[in-house]
Amino acid sequence: MSGEFTVPLLPCRSIDEAAEFYGMLGFRRTHHQTRPNPYIVMARDDWEIHFFGVDELDPETTYGTCLVFVPDTGALWDEFAAGMRRVHGKVLVSGIPRVTRPRKRANTGNMAGFSLTDPSGNIIRFFPQREDTEKSAAPQSKLGRTLVKAVVLGESKGDTAQAVKLLDSTLARSGDEAPKPELLDALAYRAELALRQGDDATAAALLERIEATPLDDGEREAAAGALATAADLAKQL
Structure with a gap:
């Protein structure tokens, strides 16, 4: 039928x-x-x-x-x-x-x-309605791979606290080693999680770090999504 x-x-x-x-x-x-x-x-x-x-x-x-x-x-x-x-x-x-x-x-x-x-x-x-058949580039850094796991925790499982713990640990240990677009992606998601927890101070500090990160033209283009997310999140403060 x-x-x-x-x-x-x-x-x-x-x-x-x-x-x-x-x-x-x-x-x-x-x-x-x-x-x-x-x-x-x-x-x-x-x-x-x-x-x-x-x-x-x-x-x-x-x-x-x-x-x-x-x-x-x-x-x-x-x-x-x-x-x-x-x-x-x-x-x-x-x-x-x-x-x-x-x-x-x-x-x-x-x-x-x-x-x-x-x-x-x-x-x-x-x-x-359809699975995305376009393959995303594999993360180049440990932070990028950690972000993939954090998104599953924060979005699919709704475990914001565990996603925060995982991101904070990797940002502290190896955040500076990541390519800048991957770093900004992680910082933008971490800021979103902070706002979700009502932690405006942490969100503001993360957004300031994004804004202060120097980028060349190629990095800025690659980080366009993170920058747009950060600009929108800043309006929440």
Whole structure:
């Protein structure tokens, strides 16, 4: 048979809160009811998410989650980020709600996914519809290889503390030995993790280190992604 499909059904503290949050991200509300139970449908393009109200829901402990496969995670993230900047003046990177950045992960076929945590603690995980067949250059340094592991810990496993510990250890021991683009990639991700932990002082110091790192034209081009990430993170402080 063909034509079957599934629809995520997630809990929320308030259907109005959920509608406002997802509306900021470009969703539209296509169904709303309060009786016999609170229930809404939020749609975007060709997909939708359903929400049901749970009065005693704790966003810190909920297990609500789903996977969404989209043509271009980078383009979708840009649209979500634009909505957050429009409403909040910044991208929400810490606390609840929050969003991570698209990063390729060694444990997901090199696919660049990101996660969105909504006000009720539901985690929506976005991945591209197709595996990235373009092979990324292998890291040249120990720091570059450590960053690959840290991204898996911080993004796929949600273990921010362990990702921080791993990066800090390698940055201290061999950070200066890494090519500058790999160093800046690691510093930018470490700054993002610091903001995720609410550690603005560490994030600021890391971003200052990025800004103070001298780069030639080739290094600047290779580090363009890290520099753009750092510039955006600086707006969070």
